[in-house]
Amino acid sequence: xxxxxxxxxxxxxxxxxxxxxxxxxxxxxxxxxxxxxxxxxxxxxxxxxxxxxxxxxxxxxxxxxxxxxxxxxxxxxxxxxxxxxxxxxxxxxxxxxxxxxxxxxxxxxxxxxxxxxxxxxxxxxxxxxxxxxxxxxxxxxxxxxxxxxxxxxxxxxxxxxxxxxxxxxxxxxxxxxxxxxxxxxxxxxxxxxxxxxxxxxxxxxxxxxxxxxxxxxxxxxxxxxxxxxxxxxxxxxxxxxxxxxxxxxxxxxxxxxxxxxxxxxxxxxxxxxxxxxxxxxxxxxxxxxxxxxxxxxxxxxxxxxxxxxxxxxxxxxxxxxxxxxxxxxxxxxxxxxxxxxxxxxxxxxxxxxxxxxxxxxxxxxxxxxxxxxxxxxxxxxxxxxxxxxxxxxxx
Amino acid sequence: xxxxxxxxxxxxxxxxxxxxxxxxxxxxxxxxxxxxxxxxxxxxxxxxxxxxxxxxxxxxxxxxxxxxxxxxxxxxxxxxxxxxxxxxxxxxxxxxxxxxxxxxxxxxxxxxxxxxxxxxxxxxxxxxxxxxxxxxxxxxxxxxxxxxxxxxxxx
Amino acid sequence: xxxxxxxxxxxxxxxxxxxxxxxxxxxxxxxxxxxxxxxxxxxxxxxxxxxxxxxxxxxxxxxxxxxxxxxxxxxxxxxxxxxxxxxxxxxxxxxxxxxxxxxxxxxxxxxxxxxxxxxxxxxxxxxxxxxxxxxxxxxxxxx
Numbered sequence: 001x002x003x004x005x006x007x008x009x010x011x012x013x014x015x016x017x018x019x020x021x022x023x024x025x026x027x028x029x030x031x032x033x034x035x036x037x038x039x040x041x042x043x044x045x046x047x048x049x050x051x052x053x054x055x056x057x058x059x060x061x062x063x064x065x066x067x068x069x070x071x072x073x074x075x076x077x078x079x080x081x082x083x084x085x086x087x088x089x090x091x092x093x094x095x096x097x098x099x100x101x102x103x104x105x106x107x108x109x110x111x112x113x114x115x116x117x118x119x120x121x122x123x124x125x126x127x128x129x130x131x132x133x134x135x136x137x138x139x140x141x142x143x144x145x146x147x148x149x150x151x152x153x154x155x156x157x158x159x160x161x162x163x164x165x166x167x168x169x170x171x172x173x174x175x176x177x178x179x180x181x182x183x184x185x186x187x188x189x190x191x192x193x194x195x196x197x198x199x200x201x202x203x204x205x206x207x208x209x210x211x212x213x214x215x216x217x218x219x220x221x222x223x224x225x226x227x228x229x230x231x232x233x234x235x236x237x238x239x240x241x242x243x244x245x246x247x248x249x250x251x252x253x254x255x256x257x258x259x260x261x262x263x264x265x266x267x268x269x270x271x272x273x274x275x276x277x278x279x280x281x282x283x284x285x286x287x288x289x290x291x292x293x294x295x296x297x298x299x300x301x302x303x304x305x306x307x308x309x310x311x312x313x314x315x316x317x318x319x320x321x322x323x324x325x326x327x328x329x330x331x332x333x334x335x336x337x338x339x340x341x342x343x344x345x346x347x348x349x350x351x352x353x354x355x356x357x358x359x360x361x362x363x364x365x366x367x368x369x370x371x372x373x374x375x376x377x378x379x380x381x382x383x384x385x386x387x388x389x390x391x392x393x394x395x
Numbered sequence: 396x397x398x399x400x401x402x403x404x405x406x407x408x409x410x411x412x413x414x415x416x417x418x419x420x421x422x423x424x425x426x427x428x429x430x431x432x433x434x435x436x437x438x439x440x441x442x443x444x445x446x447x448x449x450x451x452x453x454x455x456x457x458x459x460x461x462x463x464x465x466x467x468x469x470x471x472x473x474x475x476x477x478x479x480x481x482x483x484x485x486x487x488x489x490x491x492x493x494x495x496x497x498x499x500x501x502x503x504x505x506x507x508x509x510x511x512x513x514x515x516x517x518x519x520x521x522x523x524x525x526x527x528x529x530x531x532x533x534x535x536x537x538x539x540x541x542x543x544x545x546x547x548x549x550x
Numbered sequence: 551x552x553x554x555x556x557x558x559x560x561x562x563x564x565x566x567x568x569x570x571x572x573x574x575x576x577x578x579x580x581x582x583x584x585x586x587x588x589x590x591x592x593x594x595x596x597x598x599x600x601x602x603x604x605x606x607x608x609x610x611x612x613x614x615x616x617x618x619x620x621x622x623x624x625x626x627x628x629x630x631x632x633x634x635x636x637x638x639x640x641x642x643x644x645x646x647x648x649x650x651x652x653x654x655x656x657x658x659x660x661x662x663x664x665x666x667x668x669x670x671x672x673x674x675x676x677x678x679x680x681x682x683x684x685x686x687x688x689x690x691x692x693x
Contacts, residue, residue: 041570042524043611044649047536051648060645066574066670082423110577129584147574147670212448212498225447230469231422294423294465294474296449307452307465322450322502330500525651526615535650542650 029340034333049319054080054154054288054310057319061306062148064321067110070103071299072306072321073152078233079306080154083293084285091279092156094272096234099143099151100297101265101272105176106135107300108258108265111352112183115255118345119196120382124186131179134172141165156282166273173266180266184259192389197252201335201347204249211331214324215302216257217351221249227298239271251343251350258352288312299324301352325353342380398424398473401444409436422473425463430479430489433464437492440466440475449474451492451502453510455538456480460487460510481512491517509536554630558604559684561593564634565603565627569620570613570652574670575637579607582673594680605632605683608656611639611646617653624660632683635662636676638669 025033045064049057061072074096081088088096109132116124136146142161143149151157161169187193203213208221218225226243228236244260246253290312297304302324309318328351336347402416402424412435414427428436440446446466454461464477481487491514492499503514504523511534514520522529534540568576582589583596597603600623612620624633635656638644646652656662663686666679 041613042651043570043613043646044535044542044651045646047540047542048646048649051542063572063574063645063669066572066577069574082420085420126585129581130586133586146672147578209447210497212496225469231467231472231474291419292425294476296467296474303449305449305465307450307463309454318452318454320450320452326450326501327498330497540650542648 024336024341024344026341029342031336031339031341031344034336046319046321049316049321051315053314054316057316058152058154059150061321062150065323066147067107068103068299068301068304068323069148070099070151071297071304072323073149074100074234075295075297075299075304075306076308076319076321077152077154077295078297079293079295079308080288080310081293082295083291083308083310084154084288086155086285087283088156089280089283090235090277091160092281092283094235094238094276095157095161095281096152097236097239098161098269098272099139099149099157100234101268102135102139102142103149104265104300105262106132106139108262109135109180111258111300111349112187112255115346115349116187118349118378118381119193120385124183127179127183131176131183134176138169138172141168153282154288155285156280158282160281161273161276166276169273170270173269177263177266180259180262187255188259192385192392192394193255194252195388195392196385197255197346198248198250200251200343201339201350202248202250203331203335207331207334208249211334212327213302213331214327215299215352216254216261217302217328217331219243219245220253220257222247225303227296227303231296233297235272235275236268239268239275241268241271251346254350254352288314301325302328325351329353340384341377342384345377345381396444396468396471398422398468398471398475401468401475402426405436405439408439412436424473424475425478426475427478427480430462430481433462433477433479434490434492434495436477437464437466438495440477441496444468446475448496448498451499451506453506453512453536455510455536457538458482458484460484460512462489462506462512464492487512488515489513490515493517508534510534511537552630555687558630559687561595562605562680562684563595563597563603564605564607564680565597565600565623566607567600567609567620567623569608569610569616569656570646571610571637571639575609575639578670578673579609579636579676582676587673587677589677589680592677592680600626601628603627603631605634605680606660607634607636608640608660608662609636611643611649612653612656612659614651614653617659620656620659630687632663632687633660634664634666634679634683636666636679637671638667641665641667644669 024031049060052060058073058076061076062069064072109128113125113128116128140146142165143151151159203221205222208218208223222245224245229243241264244257246256288310290310292309295306304324305322307320308316311317332348332351336344339347406413412432417425441448446468449465449467452463460481462479465474467474479489481489491503501523503517504520506512507520508522508525566579606627635641640656642655643652664679664683666675668675
């Protein structure tokens with residue numbers, strides 16, 4: 001007996017009743033097929049960028065995704081700098097690294113909260129989001145806004161980090177690390193989570209390479225790639241840090257990679273603040289010559305890739321934007337087939353889909369049989385955790 | 396492996412199939428090829444050299460359509476982009492590379508619906524991003540598709 | 551001010567609707583429900599079905615695919631119901647107004663009661679905005 005179940009992503013925007021976008025075909029308890037149809041967040045940014053000047057398109061790409069709000073501007077700016085051979089002063093490179101790592105911290109903490117919610121650990125959700133507030137406060141102090149930072153420009157950064165901010169940043173990072181230690185203990189040492197997440201949704205290294213998976217999704221499968229080390233940009237080649245990888249490729253490995261990356265990020269920020277050189281923050285380029293350029297950056301979800309082509313005028317002729325989730329998404333099909341339907345939400349959450357970067361899917365109405373909407377699927381996931389807890393003797 | 400060695404090996408192996416090589420800097424190179432050789436060269440770069448497929452880009456050049464395939468060599472830190480120029484703008488066709496790598500699955504669908512490029516051999520060219528009621532034959536990212544500027548207070 | 555409005559203003563059930571947003575506004579809205587800002591102490595609760603909602607919080611720049619759904623969801627919301635346009639995109643489509651995939655501004659699709667501008671608006675702004683909404687709901691009707 002098979003019935004069609006339809007899965008949306010994002011528990012916080014259920015728009016109901018529509019034709020399929022994301023279809024899971026389920027037989028009994030197991031998922032046998034997955035189909036994807038996206039387009040709900042397609043805002044035509046590449047076309048819009050052709051009508052804007054280079055400076056304006058940086059503000060445009062910032063709004064591709066709220067969570068990777070500095071990754072797309074860094075990539076865009078680097079593509080234009082690659083095009084024109086524009087140099088960036090050292091102080092600006094360090095500031096770029098600091099902003100990018102702060103963004104990684106807040107993104108991974110946000111993800112930890114959401115994953116906790118999917119599994120039924122609502123306290124993890126509340127704590128995760130509460131303890132990312134120090135990072136948002138640092139961002140507001142340094143850049144002026146909690147989310148869309150507007151820090152990047154071609155040839156440097158827009159705002160400097162003042163001396164008095166550095167003590168503030170370091171004290172709030174200490175606060176963050178204490179909470180991170182607590183969350184790490186709660187998440188990584190929990191036997192129920194081990195039972196729930198280990199062996200679930202495995203992506204093998206060969207598949208990760210074939211699908212060109214990126215970011216923590218790839219690194220959790222032993223595919224050792226990281227743009228910060230491989231194609232160094234900003235100040236990453238001037239400080240010591242390590243790339244976190246795991247071998248298992250399951251959801252638990254992805255959790256471990258993200259949590260350990262947060263520790264590395266804090267270490268990178270501390271080193272950058274310590275080594276911050278004096279000097280200008282902007283090289284003030286005047287013209288963008290004709291040509292083409294490519295920029296890459298390691299967003300919290302993987303490599304962001306921008307290609308910019310110019311004909312010497314003030315606007316790009318072509319601006320291609322590729323977000324990391326675009327490459328990671330097809331791996332969902334690979335990892336969910338054969339798994340239980342109650343694991344579908346957590347397997348999807350494990351690739352950390354940035355809905356806005358790529359897309360968002362909605363619930364479907366199936367006239368045949370049961371409709372499982374988002375609430376149902378999350379409830380199934382949370383129930384599975386409860387049953388495991390009871391079986392293992394926890395209440 | 397250095398970028399110059401890679402470019403040299405491609406020229407040695409494929410000879411006249413390489414139209415032009417532009418080494419922009421030590422991290423970027425653009426190699427012009429014929430559309431009919433795209434599968435051969437992507438197979439070499441992806442399978443034999445072990446590069447990662449970053450993404451493909453289509454560009455409307457007014458009298459032709461370019462398709463660029465960007466491949467990244469992570470151990471060495473550079474990107475080689477293969478450029479195939481399709482002159483038949485009314486019906487641009489090129490062979491699919493989904494047989495070489497599954498990661499090109501979505502981008503070919505996207506290029507098909509936004510530029511009108513047909514990927515021969517790809518059986519799944521359903522629309523990916525545009526609404527179902529989008530008129531056929533209208534390709535938004537082509538240069539002849541002009542979006543009128545709107546007043547933010549009117550629709 | 552009717553009886554329903556009085557009750558409604560004491561405890562607003564909000565349904566969050568996103569019509570193609572960058573998720574910044576959505577994250578800030580969810581942030582408002584977390585311990586630091588804690589909307590629930592004002593009686594504001596997020597619901598999963600529009601049939602239980604009093605207020606529709608709309609983010610996003612009205613993607614063409616979403617326009618008929620927005621209308622439908624507004625009709626499904628039990629009346630009296632109110633609409634909050636959250637963020638620059640909700641208010642006027644923001645930077646995406648010239649895109650080929652963006653429809654009409656939100657207030658031409660459904661009637662909007664409160665606009666909260668910002669990109670994204672801070673969670674404090676939503677508390678202020680929802681307070682203005684309760685004032686609007688409980689204000690004596692002009693005859």
